[in-house]
Amino acid sequence: MTMSPSLPDNDRPPPARFAFDRWTWKEIAHLLANLPMGIAGFVYTVFLIGVGAGLSITVVGLPLLALGLQGARGFGRAERLRARALLGVRIEEPSPMPRGLGNGGFFSWLWSGLKDPVGWRTLLYSFMRLPWGVVTFAVTMVSLFVLWPVLPFIARGLTNADRAMARALLSPSDELERRIAELESDRGVVVDTAAADLRRIERDLHDGAQARLVALAMGLGLAKEKLTDDPEAAARMVEEAHGEVKVALQELRDLARGIHPAVLTDRGLDAALSAIASRCTVPVTVSVQLSGRPAEAIEGIAYFTVSELLQNVSKHSRARSASVDVWRSGDRLLLRVQDDGTGGARLDGGTGMSGLAERLGAVDGLFVLDSPEGGPTTVTAELPWRDRTATTAKHVEPA
Structure with missing residues (x-):
C-alpha cells in the first residue's frame, strides 16, 4: 500500500502530552x-x-x-x-x-x-x-x-x-497505480512512434519510389510519341525506363525491408541479424542462442533494436569490432550489443537511444546503456518472451 509521505514539521502531530494544543x-x-x-x-x-x-x-x-x-x-x-x-x-x-x-x-x-x-x-x-x-x-x-x-x-x-x-x-495500490501510469505513458509513446513511422514511410514513398515512377511514366510517354518518328531514340528511352524500373523495385524492397524484412519472417532472428551485421561498416560477430521463436511483434522489436544500434556503431562509435548476442532467460528475451569504440553515448545524446528506450518500455521491456568515455559501449535490452501462436505466411519478393 502507498504510505503517506512525511509531512512538514508544522503539519505533523507532536507527541501526545498532558496539554490541549x-x-x-x-x-x-x-x-x-x-x-x-x-x-x-x-x-x-x-x-x-x-x-x-x-x-x-x-x-x-x-x-x-x-x-x-x-x-x-x-x-x-x-x-x-x-x-x-x-x-x-x-x-x-x-x-x-x-x-x-x-x-x-x-x-x-x-x-x-x-x-x-x-x-x-x-x-x-x-x-x-x-x-x-x-x-x-x-x-x-x-x-x-x-x-x-x-x-x-x-x-x-x-x-x-x-x-x-x-x-x-x-x-x-502501489503496483496497480504504477502500472496504470506506465500504461498511460506507454500508450502515448506507441501512438507517437506509430505516427512517426507512418510519416517516414510516406516521405520515403513520396521522395523515392513515387517520384521515380512518375518520371518513368513521363519517359515512357515520350518514348511512345517517338516510336514512329525516331525508333532509335524511343529504344534508348525504353532502355532508360527499364533501368528506372529496376531502381524503383530496389527502393520498394528496401522500404519493405525497413517495415518488416522478409528474411526475419522466413528464417528468424539469427539469419536476419546476420544480414544486418553484414551491412555494418565494422566486423560484427552474431550469436543467437534460441531454441524457438518469440511472437512476431517481439521478434520485430528485437530486430529493429539491433538494427538501429548497429547503425549507431557504424556512424558514431569509431569501433574496430562489435558483437551481438541474443538469448532467452526464463520469460525474457535478452539482447546485448557491444563495440570497442570511443564510448560516451548517452540516452539524450541525439543518437536515437532515448527512442529505443521508450519503445522497449512500451512493451514492458528494459533498456540499459553502459558507455563510459573511452569505451567500450554495451547496450543490454530485455523484452518479454511471448510464444509464437501461429505460423506466419512466407513472403516472396518479386524477381
Missing part, C-alpha cells in the same frame, strides 16, 4: 465526526449493495452498482481530505476512472466500473466505519467529562487507529 482539538473533532460520517457511509454502502444486488437480474442493477462505485470514490476523496486536515495524513489520490464510454462501448465501461478496486475498498472502509464511529464517539464523549486529564493520550491512540485504517484502505 491545536492537534489534540483536531483529533477530538475527527473522533466526534466519525459517527455522522460512519452513518452516512454505512447507509450508502448498504443501500448500494442491497439495491444493486437486488436489481442485478434487471437491466438497471449492474449499471447502478457501477455508478455507485464511482460515487464511493467521491466519499473516499472526502475522507482523505478530512484525514489530511484533522489527522495530518497526506494520502495520494488514486488514478481516475476513464471518462465516457471509450472505444469499448457500454459493456467495457460497465466492466471497468464493476471491478474498480478503489471503489470497492472505499465501500469496505465505509462499512467498517459505523461500529468504529460509535466506539470513538462514545469514548471521546465520556473522556471529555470523566477522563479529561488523559484525553490527549486517548485521542492520540484512537486517531492512530484511524490513520492506519485510512492508509490501508484509502491509499492507491
Whole structure:
C-alpha cells in the first residue's frame, strides 16, 4: 500500500502530552465526526449493495452498482481530505476512472466500473466505519467529562487507529497505480512512434519510389510519341525506363525491408541479424542462442533494436569490432550489443537511444546503456518472451 509521505514539521502531530494544543482539538473533532460520517457511509454502502444486488437480474442493477462505485470514490476523496486536515495524513489520490464510454462501448465501461478496486475498498472502509464511529464517539464523549486529564493520550491512540485504517484502505495500490501510469505513458509513446513511422514511410514513398515512377511514366510517354518518328531514340528511352524500373523495385524492397524484412519472417532472428551485421561498416560477430521463436511483434522489436544500434556503431562509435548476442532467460528475451569504440553515448545524446528506450518500455521491456568515455559501449535490452501462436505466411519478393 502507498504510505503517506512525511509531512512538514508544522503539519505533523507532536507527541501526545498532558496539554490541549491545536492537534489534540483536531483529533477530538475527527473522533466526534466519525459517527455522522460512519452513518452516512454505512447507509450508502448498504443501500448500494442491497439495491444493486437486488436489481442485478434487471437491466438497471449492474449499471447502478457501477455508478455507485464511482460515487464511493467521491466519499473516499472526502475522507482523505478530512484525514489530511484533522489527522495530518497526506494520502495520494488514486488514478481516475476513464471518462465516457471509450472505444469499448457500454459493456467495457460497465466492466471497468464493476471491478474498480478503489471503489470497492472505499465501500469496505465505509462499512467498517459505523461500529468504529460509535466506539470513538462514545469514548471521546465520556473522556471529555470523566477522563479529561488523559484525553490527549486517548485521542492520540484512537486517531492512530484511524490513520492506519485510512492508509490501508484509502491509499492507491502501489503496483496497480504504477502500472496504470506506465500504461498511460506507454500508450502515448506507441501512438507517437506509430505516427512517426507512418510519416517516414510516406516521405520515403513520396521522395523515392513515387517520384521515380512518375518520371518513368513521363519517359515512357515520350518514348511512345517517338516510336514512329525516331525508333532509335524511343529504344534508348525504353532502355532508360527499364533501368528506372529496376531502381524503383530496389527502393520498394528496401522500404519493405525497413517495415518488416522478409528474411526475419522466413528464417528468424539469427539469419536476419546476420544480414544486418553484414551491412555494418565494422566486423560484427552474431550469436543467437534460441531454441524457438518469440511472437512476431517481439521478434520485430528485437530486430529493429539491433538494427538501429548497429547503425549507431557504424556512424558514431569509431569501433574496430562489435558483437551481438541474443538469448532467452526464463520469460525474457535478452539482447546485448557491444563495440570497442570511443564510448560516451548517452540516452539524450541525439543518437536515437532515448527512442529505443521508450519503445522497449512500451512493451514492458528494459533498456540499459553502459558507455563510459573511452569505451567500450554495451547496450543490454530485455523484452518479454511471448510464444509464437501461429505460423506466419512466407513472403516472396518479386524477381
